[in-house]
Structures are given as structure tokens and as C-alpha cells.
Amino acid sequence: MRIAVLCGGNGSFAAAGDFALAGHQVRMWRRDRDAVADHCAAGSTIQLKDFRGQHTASLEQVTGEIGAAVAGAELVLCPTPAFAQADIAERLAPHLAEGQVVFVPPGTFGSVLLGRTVWQSGNHARLAFAETSTLPWLARKHGPHEVQISARGKHLPTGVFPLALADHALEVIGRAFPGAIEPCGDAL
Amino acid sequence: MNAGPIIHPPLIVMNAGPLEHFEKWDIHNEGTQPAIRRVTDALDRERVAIREALGYAAPHFPLADHYAATGPEWMYGRGSHEKLTKSGDWCERIVLGQHRYMLEDTRMGLSFLASVARLAGVSTPLVDAFLAIGSAITGQDFAKTGRTLASLGLGGLDRVGLQALLREGFR
Numbered sequence: 001m002r003i004a005v006l007c008g009g010n011g012s013f014a015a016a017g018d019f020a021l022a023g024h025q026v027r028m029w030r031r032d033r034d035a036v037a038d039h040c041a042a043g044s045t046i047q048l049k050d051f052r053g054q055h056t057a058s059l060e061q062v063t064g065e066i067g068a069a070v071a072g073a074e075l076v077l078c079p080t081p082a083f084a085q086a087d088i089a090e091r092l093a094p095h096l097a098e099g100q101v102v103f104v105p106p107g108t109f110g111s112v113l114l115g116r117t118v119w120q121s122g123n124h125a126r127l128a129f130a131e132t133s134t135l136p137w138l139a140r141k142h143g144p145h146e147v148q149i150s151a152r153g154k155h156l157p158t159g160v161f162p163l164a165l166a167d168h169a170l171e172v173i174g175r176a177f178p179g180a181i182e183p184c185g186d187a188l
Numbered sequence: 189m190n191a192g193p194i195i196h197p198p199l200i201v202m203n204a205g206p207l208e209h210f211e212k213w214d215i216h217n218e219g220t221q222p223a224i225r226r227v228t229d230a231l232d233r234e235r236v237a238i239r240e241a242l243g244y245a246a247p248h249f250p251l252a253d254h255y256a257a258t259g260p261e262w263m264y265g266r267g268s269h270e271k272l273t274k275s276g277d278w279c280e281r282i283v284l285g286q287h288r289y290m291l292e293d294t295r296m297g298l299s300f301l302a303s304v305a306r307l308a309g310v311s312t313p314l315v316d317a318f319l320a321i322g323s324a325i326t327g328q329d330f331a332k333t334g335r336t337l338a339s340l341g342l343g344g345l346d347r348v349g350l351q352a353l354l355r356e357g358f359r
Contacts, residue, residue: 081288081291081292082296082335083291083295108292108297108300108335109300112342112354113340115357116341134192134263134264138264138268138272140275140278148275150271150274150277151272152264152265153264154261154263154264155262155263157263161357162353162355162356164355165357186355188304
């Protein structure tokens with residue numbers, strides 16, 4: 001499926017690399033225009049190291065336009081620290097469309113923050129926001145386009161806002177994290 | 189359910205001396221000592237008490253499972269604590285006033301937990317203590333700069349109102 005990965009930290013690189021290697025079409029949005037230009041010039045790939053060795057993951061696109069990254073994505077992944085969520089929510093709000101699922105690992109109740117920001121911006125599409133309790137990767141970047149993954153989340157308790165859309169959200173997220181998502185009710 | 193606000197605040201606050209003194213200090217390895225583990229377990233019990241008071245059922249994913257060699261697997265599966273410390277990636281420079289463990293997990297994670305605890309009528313002395321110490325270390329008042337139900341515009345809701353919003357969304 002098409003997945004948008006937001007930002008360019010440890011979690012975003014681990015996510016984009018893993019999803020691309022699993023066969024998903026991954027678009028990565030980064031705020032830093034210079035980093036986008038460097039990453040595109042380097043072929044929009046991620047060198048991913050884990051216990052099996054080193055792999056090259058090819059991304060469909062690395063872009064500074066959040067709308068381009070999100071357009072047509074079934075899943076939008078926002079693996080950032082909680083203090084970055086408010087700014088991302090503002091930028092994301094006009095671009096989300098009916099049926100999309102936004103997943104925030106870890107959450108810190110960011111799913112409700114995002115949902116509220118999007119609603120207040122006047123975008124009233126039916127959207128699901130989900131969060132889990134930790135970043136699904138123990139990972140650190142070892143270079144500008146290189147990440148080492150020490151462990152992956154195997155049990156990810158996941159809450160959905162609003163809970164009424166949980167079935168849809170968990171089905172989409174489950175395709176990105178096969179066997180790891182454990183439904184745990186509402187966002188709290 | 190968030191794990192970061194339970195594991196990280198005791199690790200950075202109780203290791204504040206070595207973190208500032210030594211060039212490198214691995215909070216997950218040499219910084220994870222029995223006294224600190226007793227505190228993370230007690231802090232985790234406050235989190236679980238809030239969950240239970242609000243009517244959320246097990247599994248609560250107790251942090252103790254992360255360190256245990258037997259019993260239920262925690263979020264990253266068996267042996268992940270060993271993989272993490274062995275990688276050497278976490279033996280890193282942590283500047284207390286700037287790091288995510290302080291500004292995300294302590295400031296935002298624990299302030300949120302404290303506000304939900306008030307709604308649930310649960311007392312959380314360790315949550316409050318780490319918020320106070322974190323505020324003193326950074327020179328900012330986490331009660332004001334953190335994340336609370338009120339700062340999210342939900343301060344006027346009681347428990348039933350909040351849980352209805354969480355079910356149905358904004359309308």
C-alpha cells in the first residue's frame with residue numbers, strides 16, 4: 001500500500017526503510033529542504049542495518065511538500081516526539097482526505113491533538129487517528145541516510161480516535177505491522 | 189499506556205549526576221540499577237492505577253515485563269533490553285535540558301498522566317515528583333508547558349464526556 005512517513009529522525013528512517021523493504025510504496029516528507037535535496041541526490045534510498053545484515057531500501061519519493069507525500073496514502077505515519085506533533089498537525093490538516101489513517105507512535109494522546117487540529121481547521125473528512133505506546137523500532141541513525149535497527153516492536157497496544165473507526169484503522173495499520181498490532185480501545 | 193514517560197524520567201533524573209559528569213553514560217546499562225528499577229516499577233504502578241480507575245482492562249503492559257526473562261512478552265519481545273544495551277547505540281550524550289526524554293517523556297508525558305490522574309481521582313506522588321524535579325532542572329514549569337487535558341481544550345469534560353468524545357470524535 002502507499003504509506004506517507006513524516007519527518008526524518010531515527011523512527012522515520014526505520015519506518016520508511018522497513019516499509020519499503022516489505023514492498024510498500026513509501027513517500028517521505030521532511031521539513032528540512034536541504035536534507036530533502038541531499039536525500040534525493042543520493043537516490044532517495046535508505047541503508048538499513050539489522051541482525052540480518054545490510055539492506056538498501058528504495059523510497060518512491062522524498063519531498064518537502066507534505067501534501068505530495070500524503071496524497072493517495074492509505075496510512076500516514078508520524079513517528080516524532082510529542083512536542084513536534086502540534087506543528088505537524090497544522091501542516092497536515094488541509095491535506096488529509098476521507099478514509100485516511102494517521103498513526104502516531106508513540107502517542108502521548110497526540111492522536112486526539114491531531115484529530116482536534118484537523119477538525120478545527122475545517123477539514124471534516126472521516127479520518128482515523130491511532131496511537132501506540134512506544135516507537136515500534138529501537139533504532140538510531142548512523143549517517144544521513146543510514147539507520148541501524150536493534151529491535152522491532154512485537155506487541156504494539158494501539159488505541160484509535162475515534163474508537164468508532166477502530167476496525168478500519170486497525171486493518172490498515174495491521175498491514176504495515178503484520179502480527180504486531182494489539183487493539184487496546186480508545187486513544188486513552 | 190505510553191512507555192516512555194515511565195522508563196525515561198527515572199533513568200535521566202536519577203542518573204543526572206553521571207550524565208553531566210561523564211562523557212558517555214548508558215542509562216539503560218550502568219544507569220539501570222536496582223534502586224532505579226524499584227522506582228520505575230512504582231511509577232508504573234501509578235500508571236496502571238490510573239488505567240484501572242478509568243475502567244481500562246488488562247493487559248496493562250507492565251514495564252517489569254521488559255526486563256523479565258520469563259512471563260508475558262513486553263512491547264519489543266524477549267531479550268530486547270539486552271539487544272538494546274549490546275548495540276552500544278544508547279551510550280550517548282544526553283543534555284538534560286534539551287533531550288527528548290526530558291522535553292517529551294517527562295514534560296509532556298507525565299504532565300498528561302498527572303492531568304488524567306486528577307480526572308480519575310488517583311494520587312500519583314512519583315509522577316508529581318518527577319515533574320517537579322524536571323521543572324527545576326530545566327527552569328521551566330512543566331505544569332504550564334506540558335500537555336494536559338485542559339491544554340488540549342478538553343478540560344471541561346468529565347470522565348463520561350471524555351470517553352464519549354473518544355468514541356465518537358468531534359462533531
